[in-house]
Amino acid sequence: MGRGTIIITGASSGLGAEMARGFAALGYDLGLCARRVERLEGLRSEISSAHPERRVVIEALDVDDHEAVFRVFGTLAEELGGVDRVIVNAGLGKGAALGTGRFDANLRTATTNFVGALAQIEAALEIFRAQGRGHLVMISSMSALRGMRKAMTVYSATKAGVSSLAEGVRSERIPGVDVSVIHPGYIRSEMNEHVRQRTRFMVDTEVGVRSMIAAIERRRAKAYVPAWPWVPIGFAMRVLPLSVVRRLT
Secondary structure (H helix, E strand, O other): OOOEEEEEEOOOOHHHHHHHHHHHHHOEEEEEEEOOHHHHHHHHHHHHHHOOOOOEEEEEOOOOOHHHHHHHHHHHHHHHOOOOEEEEOOOOOOOOOOOOOOHHHHHHHHHHHHHHHHHHHHHHHHHHHHHOOEEEEEEOOHHHHOOOOHHHHHHHHHHHHHHHHHHHHHHHOOOOEEEEEEEEOOEOOHHHHHHOOOOOOOEOHHHHHHHHHHHHHOOOOEEEEOHHHHHHHHHHHHHOOHHHHHHHO
16 A cells, blocks of 8 residues: 555656655655656656556646646546645746747746746645645745846746735645645756756755655645755855845845
């Protein structure tokens, strides 16, 4: 008997795939969804080989297809026999400085990271309200704490929106439903490979995701991960002037 069931979106690579590996090792059955089904199939094979007792169900999902979000979450819930936790992880890191002719990239990031997250929250909470229980986990970012410059401007705004959605749901105090928002710092992933040589405080995917999983398992309302150095940096980001925040990030 497993510890429970978890749906993870954006599970084909990066943080989502590593969370799937980690939660499978802890004894959870998984519903994994992403656009790249071939990668999900490879991940399912990997997890099944390492943990043959675990059940891993996969579904193709583009979170920009909002009707599909509800359909896929419903399918996974039925196949898993209920859902204990939904991790809203799917997102994009694309973007450009505002006013530089790349509205297309900024619009796509805004749509996927915010409206797509909204669809996932709605679908997850419909399931949790019907069950009378559940754990909603939102993957935000340290960049949500302040407005970021240039290519990060829209990304950070969407993550601030995600954090605000999570807080609003938590404030509602839906019976039986816990809400966590996780703010990862710089964790190596496919999304940030292009900044490999320019980013301080970067940690490997495995190290960063272990911190994320620990915070999720404790059902923390809010967590900055890894705690070092992001808890003190998070405090500084909230109170220091933008001229200093620019140097920190």
